[in-house]
Amino acid sequence: MPDIRILLVIAVAVIGFPLFTVLFFGHFYRREVRIKTLSSKSVEGVVVGYKRTQIVAAPIVEYRVDGQTYRNSLKYY
Numbered sequence: 001m002p003d004i005r006i007l008l009v010i011a012v013a014v015i016g017f018p019l020f021t022v023l024f025f026g027h028f029y030r031r032e033v034r035i036k037t038l039s040s041k042s043v044e045g046v047v048v049g050y051k052r053t054q055i056v057a058a059p060i061v062e063y064r065v066d067g068q069t070y071r072n073s074l075k076y077y
Helices: 002-038
Strands: 046-051 058-065 068-073
Touching: none
Parallel strands: none
Antiparallel strands: 046 058, 058 068
């Protein structure tokens, strides 16, 4: 009887752990692909400075959309 328990634990370790890993990381991969697929527009900007009010110096990006100039800085949480 103890041999069956040992084989069961080994089977769970050999099959269960890789399956869990694939499902766990596959979820986040599919999420990123979905976000990228659903994104319909993109814009390129130029770093014009850095916001130093946070622990990390966040870049301030300037970009143009339909002739209007915008400035935005990244936000780290």
